[in-house]
Amino acid sequence: MADELSKVFAALADPTRRDMVARLAVSDATVSQLAEPYDVSIQAVSKHLKVLEDAGLVSRTREAQTRPVHLEAEVFDLMTKWIERYRQRAEERYQRLDALLAEMNDGPEAERPRVENDNTTRRGKAS
Known part of the structure; x- marks a missing residue:
């Protein structure tokens, strides 16, 4: 499979x-038309x-005097x-990164005391 993809x-x-x-995706064409x-x-x-034929992307048929080129979908x-497999893996990594960033943003805020509260409390005690 990897060799075919290469x-x-x-x-x-x-x-x-x-x-x-791209043009063959619309319709078959002859070499002259292409x-x-x-x-x-x-x-x-x-x-x-x-090159496209050797890669399996196109084939040629014979119709009367012409040899139309056909896209092999x-x-x-x-x-x-192949692309979807790696897209899914990348998406999973991005989701893990998003979760980690959300945890980093939410976690320390919840644990860290607010400065305004500390100052207010200190001022209140000092008065």
């Missing part, structure tokens, strides 16, 4: 590939797609599970 995260490290994935917004060759887009489930 490939996925490495593939998504490139902003052009992330953009392609290349349109970029100032790069079809070969460069094909290389990006090969299952890979995102794998990523989401």
Whole structure:
């Protein structure tokens, strides 16, 4: 699983590939359609797609004369599970920190005598 995730995260490290994935999330596209917004060759887009394909993020099918690229959503489930596990752990640490800070703020206040009361008491005795 870790090796698969490494490939996925490495593939998504490139902003052009992330953009392609975002566009494929809307609908399938051909290599030519994916290349349109970029100032790069079809070969460069094909290389990006090969990285995404090797990571399992996209697949290509054949429809007549075209080869549409399809986003493989299952890979995102794998990523989401991994991220969620660590998000939960971080959330638990933050909750423990919040509880500790609340205890630190509430605890000493309850135990420490108020200065105003001490001064009033002393003044009262001195009079």
